Amino acid sequence: MTEPLLRVLARMRSYVLDPDVLVRAVASGRQKGTEPRWRRVELRYVDLKAGRHLQVTAYDATQAHTSNHPAGSDAAREAVDALLDEPFANWHVDTTTQQHQVRVTKRLEAVVHTTDREAEVEAERGHDRDKDRLLAPDDPVLRALGIADAQGRVKPSRQAKYRQVEEFCRLLDAAVTDALEKGHLRRPTTDEPLRIVDLGCGNAYLTFAAHRFLTHVRGLPVHLVGVDVKEQSREHNSGVATTLGVADEVEFVVGTIAAAQPPERPEVVLALHACDTATDEALARAVEWDASLVLAAPCCHHDVAAQLRKAPTPAPYQALTRHGILRERFADTLTDGLRASLLRLSGYRVEVVQFVESQHTPRNTLLRAVRTGSPVKGGGARKEYDELVATWSIRPRLAELLEASGRR
Incomplete structure (x- = not known):
């Protein structure tokens, strides 16, 4: 089933702008005949000395560009709205209770796949983490493969x-x-x-x-x-x-x-x-x-x-x-x-x-x-x-x- 794209993006916007709900959001791909400014963008909240901020990491062909915006600020809303206006083909939005996968069709409609988490997770807010992860430690596939435990933590013996x-x-x-x-x-x-x-x-x-x-x-x-x-x-x-x-x-x-x-x-x-x-x-x-x-x-x-x-x-x-x-x-x-x-x-x-x-x-x-x-x-x-x-x-x-x- 498809839904109107603007309605779906507005729903994803509410998740992304909620600092208590968002775990991570990723935008990637491009709609047919278009070229987004960025190859890939990742969003998450981090706790800095100045308080909680929305961290936006945008990747071009050669490097990553990171910016931080105070949670709930006009700057955060403007940054998110600018990204939602980009012609990305896919949005993946993880919240503490759900995972949402949005795919944009050729007719500029949205196909949404939402799965409920088995248990509510706590988002990592640390600013100095080692790397942005493509598959979060609590991803179901890592648990199924025995790389992560039931709480979504990578096992010490499986770090490599x-x-x-x-x-x-x-x-x-x-x-x-x-x-x-x-x-x-x-x-x-x-x-x-x-x-x-x-x-x-x-x-x-x-x-x-x-x-x-x-x-x-x-x-x-x-x-x-x-x-x-x-x-x-x-x-x-x-x-x-x-x-x-x-x-x-x-x-x-x-x-x-x-x-x-x-x-x-x-x-x-x-x-x-x-x-x-x-x-x-x-x-x-x-x-x-x-x-x-x-x-x-x-x-x-x-x-x-x-x-x-x-x-x-x-x-x-x-x-x-x-x-x-x-x-x-x-x-x-x-x-x-x-x-x-x-x-x-x-x-x-x-x-x-x-x-x-x-x-x-x-x-x-x-x-x-x-x-x-x-x-x-x-x-x-x-x-x-x-x-x-x-x-x-x-x-x-x-x-x-x-x-x-x-x-x-």
Whole structure:
């Protein structure tokens, strides 16, 4: 059911301007044919020495801009009204008792989804908190995954996992925003949700986090399929989906990455910590499906490392492979560099970025690839790749898979 947009925004305005009720509000996305001043805006109340203030954090393409307005003041009302006038496509408003998700349709009407909290929560008003969270600690998905306790507090033993979830959501947010704005990713609708597959999903921590963030924070319709070889994972993850009430949007199947056959061709492919050449299999499937967006966080790198041990090291690079630990680290870098090159040759724009800080996990590299449909021009990239593999006498598994599928 749709409602008049102005009526819905007026209702959200009353929540945002109530310092005793608001937990957090987030505006994001853009209405068709428009461009909001900000890519994303977050609002919350903080307790300063001068009293309670409405804190507005607005993000442009490069940085965050923060301003504080006394609660109940004309300045606070003017700031909120200015943001409500911006052509955002989505508003997510958390209160102490409810969560409201507003999505603006093409006809400039509003679709509202409201859920009641199981128990009233207390908003965090501290000014010097470490980071603005994309998924609040009391989010139902974090409780269902065992990251937070029943009171909505992140468990001490799960802090690293929570940081990983948060950082992944930030990287996913940036990638999806860029792909949508540049037309590389289709804008999903309720009738045709964004099709995502997570290959090698395991216990699906990041699978559920991705779905929750995209649907409840970004307001994007999503259908997600998780693939794993273990029946135990399917049963566990399906149970979590049922608990969260999203079993019709998130489904899990048993199977290998190489044999995975989602109901429809995926537009976004995730491969998060798939071991060794399983990452290559996931990347090859993404290319085979012409996936618009690929996010892959490799796990261990054994294949190229084993080839380096067998082949003579070319001069003058013996110092890179003489010591075991250096050879393994070099193999990691070489593997991901070759993966990035092969994706570029397959028509993707590729970035290799840090996933999470290295003190939290050694598995901290992410390959982020957006399909442009145009392989790199000229023969320089191909020559660079061919010379690199010939110099080191190696055969990347991804190259073999792409050749077998006729994609190279």
